[in-house]
Amino acid sequence: MAGNRPVKFRILELCGSGKWNYEIVEQIQKEYDDLKGDFHRDSINFDIIELASGGMLEDVEVKVDEEGIYKKGFLLHKYVLTDFGRIRAADACLMYV
Amino acid sequence: MDLQSLKRKEHQKRVKKGFMWALFCAVLWGLWYLPGTAVWVLNPFDQMYSEVAASSGDGVALVIVAVLITALNAATVILALGVWTGVLGKFGEMKRTAKEFHPCSKWFFLASIFGGPMAILGSFIAMGFVGGAFAAVAALMYPVVGAILASKWYGEKVTKRAFIGIIVIILGGITIFGGGVLSEIGSGNVLWVGYLGGLMAATGWGIEGAIAGKGLDIAEPDVGLTLRFIGEGLIWWIIAIPMLAIAGFPMIKYAILAFEPLTLMVLIFAGITFGFCYVSWYKSFPLIGVGRGQGIGNLYGLFAVIFIFLFFGDVPSWTILVGGALCLIGSTVMFSEDTGEMESLRGD
Numbered sequence: 290m291a292g293n294r295p296v297k298f299r300i301l302e303l304c305g306s307g308k309w310n311y312e313i314v315e316q317i318q319k320e321y322d323d324l325k326g327d328f329h330r331d332s333i334n335f336d337i338i339e340l341a342s343g344g345m346l347e348d349v350e351v352k353v354d355e356e357g358i359y360k361k362g363f364l365l366h367k368y369v370l371t372d373f374g375r376i377r378a379a380d381a382c383l384m385y386v
Numbered sequence: 387m388d389l390q391s392l393k394r395k396e397h398q399k400r401v402k403k404g405f406m407w408a409l410f411c412a413v414l415w416g417l418w419y420l421p422g423t424a425v426w427v428l429n430p431f432d433q434m435y436s437e438v439a440a441s442s443g444d445g446v447a448l449v450i451v452a453v454l455i456t457a458l459n460a461a462t463v464i465l466a467l468g469v470w471t472g473v474l475g476k477f478g479e480m481k482r483t484a485k486e487f488h489p490c491s492k493w494f495f496l497a498s499i500f501g502g503p504m505a506i507l508g509s510f511i512a513m514g515f516v517g518g519a520f521a522a523v524a525a526l527m528y529p530v531v532g533a534i535l536a537s538k539w540y541g542e543k544v545t546k547r548a549f550i551g552i553i554v555i556i557l558g559g560i561t562i563f564g565g566g567v568l569s570e571i572g573s574g575n576v577l578w579v580g581y582l583g584g585l586m587a588a589t590g591w592g593i594e595g596a597i598a599g600k601g602l603d604i605a606e607p608d609v610g611l612t613l614r615f616i617g618e619g620l621i622w623w624i625i626a627i628p629m630l631a632i633a634g635f636p637m638i639k640y641a642i643l644a645f646e647p648l649t650l651m652v653l654i655f656a657g658i659t660f661g662f663c664y665v666s667w668y669k670s671f672p673l674i675g676v677g678r679g680q681g682i683g684n685l686y687g688l689f690a691v692i693f694i695f696l697f698f699g700d701v702p703s704w705t706i707l708v709g710g711a712l713c714l715i716g717s718t719v720m721f722s723e724d725t726g727e728m729e730s731l732r733g734d
Binding site for chain 2: 292293294295296297298301321323324328329332335336338339340341342343345351352353363364377378380381
């Protein structure tokens with residue numbers, strides 16, 4: 290499926306039941322043809338950070354990336370949708386709500 | 387390395403970057419008042435001013451010239467942000483976002499109405515008739531408008547601390563506006579339109595902030611900001627300029643005459659500083675929190691006064707300095723309260 294809605298909408302959809310940032314980034318890069326490569330990988334990750342700082346996602350778990358799944362030696366974050374995120378997602382008419 | 391020290395490292399890195407972006411925004415925003423003030427004395431705008439003033443009077447001429455300058459400013463901002471989103475490879479995301487009218491583009495367009503014809507036009511009017519330092523410092527009152535709207539629209543509680551901040555900012559505003567008006571009443575020549583412009587800037591940016599946030603929090607800011615300025619560009623070039631041209635004002639003639647190396651350079655300088663101050667403002671929010679981002683961003687008032695002094699040698703009157711200081715203190719009091727995001731960033 291090629292992504293046809295804004296990236297942040299899709300991120301909110303994916304985080305409904307909690308997901309690791311590398312899982313989200315990987316999924317988005319698979320779905321959107323114009324977002325391949327390392328630069329977009331970091332840019333999608335920044336989108337996740339923005340949603341978290343906006344109070345729509347919550348950082349629920351942290352672990353060190355030992356094996357280099359995403360970036361070796363850095364932190365991996367697990368995010369879950371907040372109540373406010375659910376309301377904003379509903380504004381954007383996302384399906385699962 | 388263990389989890390705790392990695393967390394600390396990540397947090398420090400984010401905060402450092404966030405402060406850098408916010409400071410970058412303040413410097414660029416302050417710089418914008420240089421081309422904004424200089425452009426008034428450049429051709430073809432001073433020529434246009436005398437032509438319109440001869441037939442319709444000074445007040446009308448001021449607004450008409452300000453409209454053309456604001457429209458050209460919007461065009462160069464679109465150019466700067468277009469290059470930016472292009473380099474970042476975000477045109478695809480821009481198309482996807484623009485199509486989302488209900489959750490996104492509707493808000494961007496509404497924001498552009500208040501940001502453009504109200505705030506930016508008002509700023510140019512204030513720069514043209516009262517001066518750059520006044521325009522910059524008068525707009526520092528925008529958080530008051532934002533806070534009032536947030537409490538009316540979203541039922542956000544105004545805390546005691548925010549209330550104190552608002553009072554201090556309003557006192558600063560009275561000093562800035564009152565001081566200028568009083569000294570001009572003394573000389574018997576009050577430039578009311580210029581002061582109205584200062585009020586328009588503060589109100590417009592306050593409203594824009596409250597509206598734009600609704601669409602921007604679920605969009606990519608780079609993309610959202612570009613769309614917001616495209617909205618403003620449409621308002622000027624599809625609606626305002628053609629209507630004023632039909633009404634008989636020489637809009638098209640002078641818009642074409644603006645294609646002159648020096649004028650064009652000043653306009654492009656305005657576009658770059660203004661466009662990127664918005665971009666870096668939004669980049670700072672997720673890293674240090676909206677409150678701190680806005681608080682540091684507001685240092686633009688200080689930078690504007692310094693830059694205008696350095697480049698034009700204008701020493702602002704003491705009422706602007708005192709009022710500006712009060713506004714900065716007030717906004718620091720208001721914004722420094724907001725530590726929620728900082729906590730969640732720390733992740734402990």
